[in-house]
Amino acid sequence: QYATDVKNGSIIYYHPAGYRYVKNILIKLxxxxxxxxxxxxxxxxxKQTDLDTNTTSLAALPTDATTDTADQAKSRQTLTDxxxxxxxxxxxxxxxxxxxxxxxxxxxxxxxxEVVAKLNASEDFDxxxxxxxxxxxxxxxxxxxxGYLVCAGDTQWVETxxxxxxxxxxxGDVSQPxxxxxxxxxxxxx
Numbered sequence: 709q710y711a712t713d714v715k716n717g718s719i720i721y722y723h724p725a726g727y728r729y730v731k732n733i734l735i736k737l738x739x740x741x742x743x744x745x746x747x748x749x750x751x752x753x754x755k756q757t758d759l760d761t762n763t764t765s766l767a768a769l770p771t772d773a774t775t776d777t778a779d780q781a782k783s784r785q786t787l788t789d790x791x792x793x794x795x796x797x798x799x800x801x802x803x804x805x806x807x808x809x810x811x812x813x814x815x816x817x818x819x820x821x822e823v824v825a826k827l828n829a830s831e832d833f834d835x836x837x838x839x840x841x842x843x844x845x846x847x848x849x850x851x852x853x854x855g856y857l858v859c860a861g862d863t864q865w866v867e868t869x870x871x872x873x874x875x876x877x878x879x880g881d882v883s884q885p886x887x888x889x890x891x892x893x894x895x896x897x898x
Contacts (some may be wrong), residue, residue: 710723710724710727710857711727711857711859711864714857715857717850723769724857726860727857727858727859728857728858728874728876728897729855729857729858729897729898730855730857730858730876730893730895730897730898731833731834731837731846731855731856731896731898732837732841732845732846732855732856732893732894732895732897733823733825733836733837733840733841733843733846733893733894733895734841734842734843734846734890734891734892735816735840735841735842735891735892735893736816736843736890736891737812737813737816737889737890737891738812738815738816741808741812742812742889744808744812745808745809745812747890748801748803748804748808751801752798752801752802752805752892755794755797755798758846759791759794759795759798762787762790762791762794763791765783765787766784766787766788766791767894769783769784796811796812813887813892816891817892819840820885820892820894822840823836823840823894824885827882827894833882833896843890854895854898856873858874859874860874866888866889866890868886868887868888869888869893869895872886872893872895873895873897875898876895876896877897878897879897879898880896880897880898881897882895882896882897883895883896
C-alpha cells in the first residue's frame with residue numbers, strides 16, 4: 709500500500725524500512741521480438757494446460773492397468789500417446805523460446821555495451837538514462853527525478869527487476885545488465 713500511495717502522490721506520514729528508489733536504463737526488445745516471445749509463451753501455456761488436463765485424466769484411470777476394461781485400455785493408450793506428443797511439443801516450443809530470447813537480447817547487446825562503456829567511463833547515469841533509456845516511467849515525473857520505489861517481495865515489478873534492485877548494497881551502486889521480458893536493464897540505487 710505504501711508504494712501505491714507514494715506512486716499516487718498521497719501524503720505520506722510514515723516511511724517503512726526496506727524500501728529504496730532505483731533508476732532504470734531499459735534497452736527494450738524490438739516489437740517483433742517481443743511479439744515472437746509473447747506468441748511462444750502463449751503457445752507454451754496452452755500446451756501446458758493441455759498436458760495438465762491429460763495428466764489428470766490419466767491419473768483418474770485405475771492404477772493397475774491390468775484391470776482395465778477394453779475402453780479404459782483404449783483411453784489409457786490414447787492419453788499416453790497424447791501425453792508423449794504434448795511433452796515433445798512443449799520441449800520444442802521451449803527450445804524455440806530460448807532461441808528467440810537469445811536472438812532478441814543479442815540484437816540489443818551493442819547498445820547495452822555502449823551504455824556500459826559510458827558508465828565505466830564515469831558518465832552520468834541520468835544523462836545516459838535520458839539518452840538511451842526506453843522506459844517511459846523514467847522519462848516522466850516522478851520517475852525521472854525519484855526513480856522507482858522498490859522493496860523485497862514487491863509484486864509491482866517483475867521478480868528479476870526487484871531482486872536485482874534489492875541486491876545493490878549502497879546508494880550509488882549500479883547493477884550489471886540483466887534481462888527481463890521487456891529487454892535489458894541497468895539499475896542504479898538512488
